[in-house]
Amino acid sequence: MKQQTESNVLKNGIVGAFYLIGLQIISRVFTFIINTLVIVGVDDSIFGVSAIQYQLLSSIILFLSREAIRRACTRVNITDKSNNGNNLKSVIKLSWLVLPIGIGLSVIFENFFLYTSTKETLQILNYHYGLRLFTISSILELLxxxxxxxxxxxxxxxxxxxxxxxxxxxxxxxxxxxxxxxxMGLIGFGYAQILYSLTLVIGYFGYFLVNIINNKKNHKEFSNCFNSVNQLFPKFTTTIDKNLIKLSILYTWQSIYKLLLQEGEKFVLFFSETNQGQAIFAIVSNLGSLIVRFLFLPIEETCFLMFPKLFPTIKTDTTKNNNNEREINNENYKNGANVLIVIMKFLFLVSLIFTCFGPGFSHLLLNLLYKNKFKDTNAGVLLGFYCLYVGFLAVNGVSESFVHSVAKEDQLKVVNWVLIIIGFIYLLFTLIFCKLFQNIGIILANCLNMLLRIIYSIYFMKSFFKDIKDIKLSKMIPNKMVILSFIVSFIFTNLSNKYIYNPDSFKSTCIHLLVGIICFVQTCGFIYLKEWSSIKEFRKILSNKNK
Structure with missing residues (x-):
């Protein structure tokens, strides 16, 4: 029965990942095309303010208001009826706290941006009005x-x-x-953001209201939890579970740390770069992180929900006198570890693709997309370094998701301290690298930060599985010949970019593309020859979605 439950969890997790990845691919490709037209047609300063300053305001409000509560609530089994549905009541009451928290933060940080903006920024038409629209949209999204x-x-x-x-x-x-x-300039960006938030409110509330009123029966967990619309709203008589509050506090520190890491570069740009410089970095960042948003992030979020259920004993004391249950737990851990290893190997391969092929074709990609608009800037070099950063992001996402989703309360405290130390190292090197390498230094500091976090996550994994035999985490590293083929491709594509590619010559562009295609084909050949067993294992995991 337990194995069947875990199989369903894996199945739901994989199906969920496919839904999220499908959403991200379709929506991001579609939005990318439209946004490219917007970037070409809008002034750089206006785009820089919207992409860096307005988005930073929104991120601060949303992240500090909801991230800790969101992570804590997803670790609670709200379908558990053993305690008279108190889990569900606690989650609902805690989740509604994001709204008053968000309103308070909105007032503080909107004024912060107004008082710290440069004269150049304040003179842009409708800057304050656009800032207010983004504040309102953030509150609506929290709803x-x-x-x-x-x-x-x-x-x-x-x-x-x-x-x-x-x-x-x-x-x-x-x-x-x-x-x-x-x-409409900045006001247009604000109106679009408000429309986005309103759609989220109507969509999520509409789903729950309609299905509760219609007494939905085709989703067992849903029908078991809800039979009245009033259950969706908090009750003053409900007491939030103390453990849930403690977990939220622990995740709050992680949220602050994560905000500094994810948006730290925007803080640096806000205080050090011109609006045009902010626009260039935003364009490169959005382009470079496209794969992060439509592939890595859905996998990371799905794994965070899936891992606690694949390793359920992490939350309870193990049975000391029952050898059969201990054997079952070990077998469950092995199955979960295999899923982790296969996912990590896949992400390592994707990481190598971006790290080795991205820098050689970043100039070409920018020139094709934006009609040589950024030909005389350092945008191409910046995008090349960002591809290296994407490689680190690929590996860190799932590895850190595993740590945060299965760690016990005392382990989370240790994780928080480790992340704080790494955060200080990151901030220190951000300042040092920025002085040495300007905006490229921000990306180099991010790479160092990701590397340190990956090292700690792997250390945690080894400690987590140390008492279980036949689990070799080294299997997540691709074959040596595959890695060598990537290195060769990196060398040849960058030599071609430096000595062959000329943006004003169609012939040289075609030759440069041909070099890249040849290198990519030989790399794929080595992946097929040396990692076929891993591919079969990955397909085996994917097949669970059909069972």
């Missing part, structure tokens, strides 16, 4: 958070796929309409 948490906890990935897909669709089209057609 949808309680329903988002419930959907994630119940593994209703299809709902998220649908709602966020429509939200991105409306945001993208409205951005093009307000900014390019109506030429």
């Amino acid at each position: 949808s958070e309680p329903m988002y948490i419930l959907a994630q906890n119940l593994l209703l990935f299809k709902i998220r796929t649908t709602v966020e897909g429509f939200a991105l669709f409306f945001k993208t089209f409205s951005s093009y309409y307000f900014i390019v057609i109506l030429n």
